[in-house]
Amino acid sequence: MALRRKDLLGLEDLTREEIELILDTAEPCKQIFTRDIRKLPTLRGKTMVNLFYEPSTRTRTSFELAGKWMSADVINIAASSSSVVKGESLKDTVRTLESLGANIIVMRHRAAGAPHFLARSVDAAVVNAGDGAHEHPTQALLDLYTIREKKGRIEGLKVLIVGDILHSRVAKSNIWGLTKMGASVTVVGPPTLIPPEIEKTGVKVSYNLDEAIRDVDAINVLRIQLERQKKGLFPSTREYINLYGLNRHRLAKAREDVLVLHPGPANLGIEITQEVATCDRSAIAEQVTNGVAVRMALLYLISGGGRQHEAAG
Amino acid sequence: MAGRNLAEKAQLMDANDIRRAIVRIAHEVIERNQGVSDLAVVGIRTRGVPLARRLADAIRSIESTPVPVGVLDITLYRDDLTTIGVHPVVHKTEVPFDITDKVVVLVDDVIYTGRTVRAALDALMDMGRPRLIQLAVLVDRGHRELPIRPDFVGKNVPTSKREVISVRLQESDGEERVVIQELTGELESG
Numbered sequence: 001m002a003l004r005r006k007d008l009l010g011l012e013d014l015t016r017e018e019i020e021l022i023l024d025t026a027e028p029c030k031q032i033f034t035r036d037i038r039k040l041p042t043l044r045g046k047t048m049v050n051l052f053y054e055p056s057t058r059t060r061t062s063f064e065l066a067g068k069w070m071s072a073d074v075i076n077i078a079a080s081s082s083s084v085v086k087g088e089s090l091k092d093t094v095r096t097l098e099s100l101g102a103n104i105i106v107m108r109h110r111a112a113g114a115p116h117f118l119a120r121s122v123d124a125a126v127v128n129a130g131d132g133a134h135e136h137p138t139q140a141l142l143d144l145y146t147i148r149e150k151k152g153r154i155e156g157l158k159v160l161i162v163g164d165i166l167h168s169r170v171a172k173s174n175i176w177g178l179t180k181m182g183a184s185v186t187v188v189g190p191p192t193l194i195p196p197e198i199e200k201t202g203v204k205v206s207y208n209l210d211e212a213i214r215d216v217d218a219i220n221v222l223r224i225q226l227e228r229q230k231k232g233l234f235p236s237t238r239e240y241i242n243l244y245g246l247n248r249h250r251l252a253k254a255r256e257d258v259l260v261l262h263p264g265p266a267n268l269g270i271e272i273t274q275e276v277a278t279c280d281r282s283a284i285a286e287q288v289t290n291g292v293a294v295r296m297a298l299l300y301l302i303s304g305g306g307r308q309h310e311a312a313g
Numbered sequence: 314m315a316g317r318n319l320a321e322k323a324q325l326m327d328a329n330d331i332r333r334a335i336v337r338i339a340h341e342v343i344e345r346n347q348g349v350s351d352l353a354v355v356g357i358r359t360r361g362v363p364l365a366r367r368l369a370d371a372i373r374s375i376e377s378t379p380v381p382v383g384v385l386d387i388t389l390y391r392d393d394l395t396t397i398g399v400h401p402v403v404h405k406t407e408v409p410f411d412i413t414d415k416v417v418v419l420v421d422d423v424i425y426t427g428r429t430v431r432a433a434l435d436a437l438m439d440m441g442r443p444r445l446i447q448l449a450v451l452v453d454r455g456h457r458e459l460p461i462r463p464d465f466v467g468k469n470v471p472t473s474k475r476e477v478i479s480v481r482l483q484e485s486d487g488e489e490r491v492v493i494q495e496l497t498g499e500l501e502s503g
Contacts, residue, residue, distance in 0.1 A: 002400050028405045037439040042389040
């Protein structure tokens with residue numbers, strides 16, 4: 001069993017077996033957290049470039065640690081402080097990275113499809129670390145991993161995704177991943193933030209969090225992207241908090257063993273209260289740990305897998 | 314795996330041979346280390362693991378002292394990840410005790426090039442600082458590519474590179490024997 005692909009661009013492309021392989025591989029990778037020496041020689045001699053056109057702390061740090069703990073040489077390029085501000089095109093940047101001998105390029109870009117463009121242009125493996133409102137596959141993989149770890153399975157679970165589904169790449173990737181793994185997904189949020197025809201992806205839609213929260217096994221609370229709310233898609237932050245903020249009182253309506261997830265960074269007091277974010281049902285801290293393990297697994301699986309296989313004939 | 318066909322040539326060991334080899338190695342381990350204090354046994358996945366458990370059981374039945382058993386997965390330490398096409402599936406390493414200052418007996422089914430053992434040594438070193446590491450194998454088939462030699466050997470078998478030694482154990486294969494097979498297709502690169 002192997003991940004027979006050069007790149008990881010989205011969960012839409014992956015089969016259930018491939019997702020399971022990544023999650024299974026992440027389990028032994030997570031053991032590195034309990035070791036004194038956090039170093040594996042697996043990616044020795046490989047060069048990994050983090051190419052971020054949008055700000056990010058945890059995703060970039062998580063990829064950086066995953067690469068470093070597996071002995072890859074990791075370079076971080078933040079577009080805001082690179083030649084991109086001098087007008088360098090994505091294509092030119094790609095050529096430069098190729099000349100530098102990058103084996104793995106982790107890319108975040110505000111435009112949906114940018115990593116796909118990059119993947120077609122380079123021999124290096126490309127990992128999508130978030131493209132516009134399209135996909136954020138590694139976030140969804142770590143969410144899946146966390147749910148599976150805490151609940152023992154994904155198949156048959158009921159998962160609620162709360163918030164701005166329209167702008168959220170985390171939601172899109174989660175929907176692909178969860179439905180492929182056999183979970184039943186409900187999205188809930190203000191009608192203006194639910195994409196039209198989202199039901200076609202196999203999810204249920206609700207506009208009432210107080211009702212939808214009953215009987216679910218896990219709640220994935222999305223960050224309200226205040227920077228994307230200039231268009232006035234909901235009347236006020238206060239109204240959002242009243243209707244869709246996850247607080248102690250709402251959580252009390254959910255099942256006793258419900259799992260609370262948040263991809264971070266959280267707007268505490270808006271989509272989730274500090275109290276809920278740190279309560280014993282929340283796995284938010286664990287998600288960060290799992291993120292490194294899942295990314296280590298992914299880097300191992302794509303660094304060589306399918307592409308080397310073809311080359312070897 | 315295209316072009317690889319294996320034909321069985323001969324049986325090297327049966328269930329009794331395997332059992333006797335493990336009991337003998339258990340005695341040798343105890344004798345060499347003058348007892349079992351600070352001793353730990355670590356099996357390399359896959360078939361080193363049942364062998365390690367059996368060795369620990371044999372040592373315990375001789376010395377009446379339990380010996381901790383660990384499981385090592387060396388996949389992430391392999392030196393051929395860039396040259397093999399399909400990456401092996403990574404499994405968990407389970408060494409639930411501190412190996413620092415212990416005498417660790419590393420167990421594998423077959424020693425061939427020595428590269429697996431090299432990887433296992435690196436993996437062990439990253440987990441702690443054992444006082445001593447010894448190597449026990451059921452079969453030594455020669456053709457070493459590294460300066461590594463086993464301390465305890467069940468059976469020495471001279472082989473050609475076209476041959477494959479297959480250790481089949483009850484726990485992993487449902488049968489109990491060691492056979493020598495011949496490669497009839499193209500030669501393995503490893």
